[in-house]
């Protein structure tokens with residue numbers, strides 16, 4: 001008979017309330033939205049590379065209220081930062097807005113990754129009560145050439161201002177690619193005029209390769225790439241570049257303090273590459289989630305979204321910039337892209353609200369996870 005989570009949760013609702021008031025979070029959840037359609041067609045997109053573009057947006061298998069129950073505050077142990085991201089455009093599904101409202105009302109902090117083109121969705125999000133938009137952060141991907149080609153730049157920036165004026169936090173992020181090199185000054189200038197500061201720059205991986213090796217998406221050498229894209233005082237770029245192609249050997253709390261939830265299947269995984277079996281957490285929303293850290297068994301060639309996972313603290317020993325530093329910009333007029341709520345939240349780390357495992361627990365965790373991790377790595381190696 002499975003234990004009910006309310007008998008084992010170490011966080012009472014009172015503690016959850018305290019966490020919200022102090023802008024603390026106890027978990028980071030990557031919530032994967034099952035959409036492979038998009039309003040743009042960026043040549044460097046990983047679904048383009050893999051030929052996976054879809055033209056339809058299917059309804060979710062579970063309604064937003066059900067997903068809220070599956071990710072209830074007391075089931076996750078307190079407020080979580082939940083990042084909603086699709087392989088295509090996240091906001092193409094009408095249900096994403098409804099799910100955002102449900103999860104904000106539950107008490108979580110929500111991040112949405114979007115290309116910023118769907119005005120109707122932003123109007124709906126901007127109409128949420130201020131106490132909810134205060135816990136909403138939008139990552140606007142600045143696909144400059146595609147937006148320019150399709151005449152969508154005005155719509156894009158209007159949508160960002162709409163969300164800023166509604167009380168949400170935001171960031172602007174460029175995906176570097178070789179064709180964009182000659183337009184950098186132009187796109188920076190436009191961002192200054194529209195939003196008071198230049199964007200942040202990420203580091204793009206080439207998804208045509210998979211498995212043990214994920215190279216930079218460029219024809220340039222590593223040095224040239226850094227010279228071109230590392231000039232813009234972006235801690236996001238600097239940190240991602242530093243950890244690119246560096247396999248992680250530390251004890252990682254992904255699987256316990258952080259994890260991936262697939263909306264399509266209702267499963268919980270430790271990270272993008274799981275070292276255990278995915279667990280169904282949607283069928284029965286009352287059963288506790290069996291959180292188990294991946295430990296020293298990271299399955300990824302490198303931690304490609306380490307700016308978020310490590311920036312928020314899934315490897316507590318690691319010295320990283322804060323997530324706030326990697327997302328915020330101070331504008332010419334002194335205003336900032338992050339509101340005080342998110343500036344405080346993103347300046348924290350998971351270890352501020354979680355206790356690290358003693359060495360004995362780390363050892364036992366590794367013992368339990370390692371056999372499946374080794375078997376999976378072996379299988380992957382033999383398939384390549």
Ligand code: SF4
Pocket residue numbers: 038039040041042044045046047087088089115141143
């Ligand atoms: S906006 Fe994002 S999902 Fe859409 S084509 Fe560009 S990179 Fe791909």
Ligand code: SF4
Pocket residue numbers: 248252253254271272294297298299300302303304306309310314
């Ligand atoms: S180090 Fe990064 S990629 Fe590896 S398990 Fe941890 S979070 Fe995932």
